[in-house]
Structure formats: structure tokens, C-alpha cells
Amino acid sequence: MTASLLLAFLWVIAANISAMLPSRDNYWTRAYVLIAVGVPLLGYVTYQNGPWWGMAFLVAGASMLRWPLIYLGRWMKRKIDHGEG
DSSP states (O other): OOHHHHHHHHHHHHHHHHHHSOOSSTTHHHHHHHHHHHHHHHHHHHHHHOHHHHHHHHHHHHHHTHHHHHHHHHHHHHHHHHTOO
16 A cells, blocks of 8 residues: 555544544534645645546545535635626
8 A cells, every 4th residue: 555545544534533523613624624634635646546546535535525615616606606706
């Protein structure tokens, strides 16, 4: 197993553990930290193991961080609908 996959699996475990712990801010701080660590890790996984593993890690990360993605999609839709740039 490559170092990038090992780090990716540790990221998945950390994301699951952080979701189980109570939070006062609805987990947003933890989500920001997971995103900040996960994006470079996604590039590392893709570089070291190829695009299929990169896509697998992207899907895994998106499934765990679905609410930030939902809010991003809503924000982008609002920007497009109102013609703001």
C-alpha cells in the first residue's frame, strides 16, 4: 500500500471519528480542516496511484463532506440565477 493511500484511509477514519464527537458549531470547523487536508491529499493520491484511485477518494470525501458541497451548490445556483459575478 502506498503512503498516499495510507494517509487517505487515515483521513477517512479521522473524518468518521470527528463526526461522532459532539460539536457546538455544527461540525463546520472540522469540515474546514478536513477540506484543507483532503484537497492536497486528493492530489497526492491521484499523482501516486492514478485517476481511478483519485476518483474513489474524491467520492469518499464528497460523501462525508456532503453538506458543504450542498451549500456550495446552492450558493453557486443563487449567483447564477441573480446574474452576479
